[in-house]
Amino acid sequence: MVRQWKRWESGQMPGDFYRPVIAALFGTVTHAIFPAPARRDGNAEIFAASGMETLEIVSRLNRSDVDNSTLDALRITTDRLCSEYPYMPSEQLLVEGRQWLRRVVELHSKSLTLAQHREVLALSGWLALLVGCVEYDSGDRHAAESTRRAALSLAAESDNAEVTGWAHEMRAWFSLTTGDYRGVIAAAQAGSERASKHSVAVQLAAQEAKAWARIGDRRQTEVALDRGRRLLEGMPHPDNLDHHFVVDSAKFDFYAMDCYRLVGEDRLARTLAEEVLRVGTDFDGTEHSPMRNAEARVTLGVVAAREGDLEQALIHGGRALQGGKHSEGRSCVRLLMM
Numbered sequence: 578m579v580r581q582w583k584r585w586e587s588g589q590m591p592g593d594f595y596r597p598v599i600a601a602l603f604g605t606v607t608h609a610i611f612p613a614p615a616r617r618d619g620n621a622e623i624f625a626a627s628g629m630e631t632l633e634i635v636s637r638l639n640r641s642d643v644d645n646s647t648l649d650a651l652r653i654t655t656d657r658l659c660s661e662y663p664y665m666p667s668e669q670l671l672v673e674g675r676q677w678l679r680r681v682v683e684l685h686s687k688s689l690t691l692a693q694h695r696e697v698l699a700l701s702g703w704l705a706l707l708v709g710c711v712e713y714d715s716g717d718r719h720a721a722e723s724t725r726r727a728a729l730s731l732a733a734e735s736d737n738a739e740v741t742g743w744a745h746e747m748r749a750w751f752s753l754t755t756g757d758y759r760g761v762i763a764a765a766q767a768g769s770e771r772a773s774k775h776s777v778a779v780q781l782a783a784q785e786a787k788a789w790a791r792i793g794d795r796r797q798t799e800v801a802l803d804r805g806r807r808l809l810e811g812m813p814h815p816d817n818l819d820h821h822f823v824v825d826s827a828k829f830d831f832y833a834m835d836c837y838r839l840v841g842e843d844r845l846a847r848t849l850a851e852e853v854l855r856v857g858t859d860f861d862g863t864e865h866s867p868m869r870n871a872e873a874r875v876t877l878g879v880v881a882a883r884e885g886d887l888e889q890a891l892i893h894g895g896r897a898l899q900g901g902k903h904s905e906g907r908s909c910v911r912l913l914m915m
Contacts, residue, residue, distance in 0.1 A: 578595065578598070597810055601806075605806075605826060605829070605830050605833070605849070605852075607810060607826070643684060643687050643688075643689060643693065645693075648693060648696055648697070648700075651677075651681060651700055652696075652700060654677060655677070655681075655700050655703050655704055655707075656817065656820060658670070658673060658674055658677065658704070658707060659703065659707050659820050659821045659822055660817055660819040660820045660821070661819075662707065662710070662711075662819075662821040663819060663821070663865065663866060663867065663868065664819075664865075667711050667714050667715050668715070670707075670711050671708065671711045671712065671715060674704060674707050674708040674711060675708055677704055678701065678704040678705060678708055681697060681700050681701050681704060682701050684697045685697060695735045695736070695737075698731050698734050698735035698737070699731070699732075699735045699737045699740060701731050702728045702731035702732045702735065702737060702740035702744075703728075703740060703822070705724050705725075705727050705728035705731060706725070706728045706740065706743050706744065706747065706822065707821065707822075708724050709721045709722075709724035709725045709728060709747055710747065710821065712724055713747075713750075713751065718751070721747075721751070722751065725744055725747045725748060725751075726744075728740060728743075728744045728747075729741065729744040729745075732744060738771050738772045738774075738775060739772055739775045739777060741768070741771045741772060742768045742769075742771055742772025742775055742777035742778065742781065743768075743772075743777050743822055744768075745764050745765070745767050745768025745771070745772075745781065746764070746765075746768055746777055746780055746781055746784060748760075748764040748768075749761045749764035749765045749768070749781065749784040749785070749788075750784065752764060752788075753784060753787060753788060753791075758788040758789075758791050758792050759788075761784055761785065761787070761788035762785055762788050762789070764781075764784075765781040765782070765784050765785035765788070766781075766785070768781045769781045769782070776809075776812055776815070776823060776824040777822070777824065778805075778808055779805045779808045779809045779812070779824040779829060780805075780824045780828070780832070781805075782801050782802070782804045782805030782808065783801070783802070783805050783829060783832035783833070783836075784832075785801040786798050786799075786801035786802045786805065786832065786833075786836045787832060787835055787836055787839075789801055789836075790835070790836040790839035790840050791839060793840075795840050798836050798839075798840055802833055802836060805829060805832075806829070809824065809826065809829055814826075819865075827852075827853065827856045827857070827866070827869075828869075830849050830852055830853055830856075831849075831853050831869045831872070831873070833845075833849055834846055834849035834850050834853060834872075834873065834876055835872065835876070837849065838850075838876045838879055838880070843880045843883060843884070846876050846879075846880055847876070847877060847880045849876075850873040850874075850876040850877050850880075851873075851877075853866075853869050853870065853872075853873040854870055854873045854874070857869050857870045857873070858870065871897045871898075872897070874893045874894070874896050874897035875893070875894065875897045877889075877893040878890045878891070878892075878893030878894040878897065881893060
């Protein structure tokens with residue numbers, strides 16, 4: 578282990594066996610410290626894969642039957658919308674998401690094969706999940722819960738375990754932000770039973786850990802975090818890190834940071850907060866993960882306050898509240914009050 582560590586310090590990559598061991602020492606997973614090769618530009622991949630503009634997709638949807646190329650274009654459009662979540666203003670994303678959800682739902686009246694019917698149901702489920710998230714961010718809780726239930730129904734009809742898992746994850750998030758911590762645990766466990774082989778199981782474990790941390794149960798917090806960490810280690814690194822419904826090492830570090838802050842592990846919380854900021858900020862200072870960065874600054878502010886450095890606490894808190902999304906500011910205020 579010492580040899581591998583010195584090898585790492587000299588600029589060489591440690592062996593495959595030792596990389597996850599070193600990552601575990603820092604309370605994270607392999608890809609957080611030893612990143613995968615950079616992926617291609619997401620927009621270029623979408624354009625190359627679909628070859629269709631929005632107008633062409635919509636015109637194809639008006640036909641009496643739908644070919645597989647159109648479904649491929651719809652799938653890519655759905656992925657694009659889910660990848661716009663961190664950047665696009667909520668009002669705009671909500672309008673676009675609802676428009677595409679309406680278009681996809683209308684396909685049920687077309688002449689579809691059984692496989693196409695299931696695909697349309699699954700795409701409707703993904704778009705409903707996205708719309709529900711944005712509705713909740715916008716403060717419309719009743720609409721968000723109704724949309725979440727619609728997504729859960731679509732997932733059941735299409736037998737899509739992944740959409741089912743994310744629908745339960747949304748319920749866990751809703752419960753977390755309203756202080757229903759036992760509800761978080763129940764939703765996380767229900768989702769894990771249905772989607773144990775998908776990456777959403779990692780986020781469900783993280784949400785459960787956040788609930789246990791707020792309850793004050795340090796042991797159960799560690800158990801849930803360790804379960805999520807082990808699940809993530811066994812999964813491939815996602816191609817599209819911008820997609821709202823994928824889980825990567827940076828997102829898991831973000832959740833672990835929150836848990837460690839709440840249980841009073843200030844050193845680990847600070848380390849993970851600094852890593853979240855590093856990963857979420859480009860070399861030129863542009864922030865491509867504004868919501869995560871805001872909560873990382875909240876964490877740094879809380880740790881500074883605990884250490885008696887009120888000036889730094891105010892600086893970090895002020896910067897956290899300067900986020901671009903309306904939901905981000907509300908989230909930070911909630912965290913600062915905890």
